[in-house]
Amino acid sequence: MAILFNPSSGRGLSLKKEDRIKALLKQNSIPFQWFCSRSENHFRQLAQEKARSFQVILVVGGDTSFQIAASEIHKSPYQPTLYLMPTGSANDIAMSLGIHSVDSTIQSLLESKTRQMDLGLLEIKGRSEKIYFVGSLSLGLGATINQFVAHYWKQHPLRAKYGKLIQVWAGFLGARHSFQHQNIPMKIQLSSDDSTHNIESSIVVFSNVPCYAGGLRVCPWASPFDGKLDCSIIHTTSFMHTARFAYSVWRQKHKHKKEIRYLQNKSFSVSSQEPINIQYDGQIIPGIRDFQASILPSALNILE
16 A cells, blocks of 8 residues: 655644554554655655555545545556545545544555545636546635635644634635625526526535535535536625525535525536636636536545
8 A cells, every 4th residue: 555645734734643644554554655745746746656556545635635646546547446544624525435533544444345436527618638626616705715715824824723713714704805805706607418507606516525615514415426416506695694604504504595506417517707716625726717517427446
């Protein structure tokens, strides 16, 4: 087994878990080789290289780290089994797969049961590159909050030690900033096989997994094993309206509210007169007008 370790996941908190992870692997007699990345490009290179010579690749990192490894493995002619030990900030992919701790990852490694997982595909009009996502792809607040929070951590790096609470607070600040600067609502045209919708929305989320934005189950029935992509369209009109709706999502009381509607298909096309930003698994692509989001069924071999 190759372990791809991202020491910067969780804004550096990943590094604090390194010794414990190695000790647990040795205690359970799990053979491994440890590869520490120096940068995102180096992590991508490691995923490419180790896919050739290892049967199992374990990512120790967050959602973005897992997305990078999954993308490189899918593009490779080699198909090792992939798994995740969560040390990131949001860990939505891990929570969706039932991986809640280092210990639960160790248990899955010991049992060695595999299954095939769906992979999301993003294709941008006018670009030849295919971009893969594992967890979710979002527009509107999904992108603007992510950008604000990334800037917030750069300005206040020491606040990372306060963990989940300060992360939620930064997200609320990001939502308020988005409405104050009139980045929301956005207007898009959304098309699937049998319908076209003209939408004014504060956030649109395409989900391959049920968890989003640090564990919120916006679309709780989304599954990475059903061969379908779930789309959640949310329309809130102010920061306070958004905060109240987010609270209802946290309590799982939102599914029948008028602010949200759901669609499900294998593929969706989106177009916008104004350039919009796309967020996928923690990464941002700015200034997009036309794209297609679709699902690739059973594209990855993972442990369960």
